[in-house]
Amino acid sequence: MPSASWQSDEGLRYCPRCAGPLVAREIERRVRPRCERCGFIWYQDPKVAAGTLPVTADGRLVLVRRAIEPQRGTWTYPGGFMDRGETAPGAAVRETREECLLEVEPTGLLGVYSYATSITVVVVYAARVTGGTLTAGPECLEARAFGVDELPWGELAFSSTRDVLHDYLRGLGVAP
Numbered sequence: 001m002p003s004a005s006w007q008s009d010e011g012l013r014y015c016p017r018c019a020g021p022l023v024a025r026e027i028e029r030r031v032r033p034r035c036e037r038c039g040f041i042w043y044q045d046p047k048v049a050a051g052t053l054p055v056t057a058d059g060r061l062v063l064v065r066r067a068i069e070p071q072r073g074t075w076t077y078p079g080g081f082m083d084r085g086e087t088a089p090g091a092a093v094r095e096t097r098e099e100c101l102l103e104v105e106p107t108g109l110l111g112v113y114s115y116a117t118s119i120t121v122v123v124v125y126a127a128r129v130t131g132g133t134l135t136a137g138p139e140c141l142e143a144r145a146f147g148v149d150e151l152p153w154g155e156l157a158f159s160s161t162r163d164v165l166h167d168y169l170r171g172l173g174v175a176p
């Protein structure tokens, strides 16, 4: 295929190794950005995020209302991107602490959520609240524990938010 300057709304335009221009090339049956100067290929791997669905002692589910884009103002479970060197449950617990100031203990894997239209793969655990005081962290407008019959279905942030709640409620035997 003819070469073309690599254009993308997210990520790199220049080689992270030598600062040469990235050019779109067909490599291993996919169009991938490659550096014309040094040959570096940018393999656009998915990003891995981790989160929890915290469950309070009286069975309510903790959601946070996002203060940042994307989907500012909508509700989701606490979660965020993993750093290298973290475990998935470790990152999920850390993100929960940062977003709603709760200490939680994962009780089981709810699911691994991936979508062809998203670069993110999310690993989500059900979790028991063990401490802290429910408070919105700096990336959240609000943090709240919802009864299963008062979940904000019309204001959910992501496909994974809906799917996480469905999977949890199905586990309880409650039809969403």
Ligand SMILES: [Zn+2]
Pocket: 015, 016, 017, 018, 019, 020, 035, 036, 037, 038, 039, 040
């Ligand atoms: Zn390069």
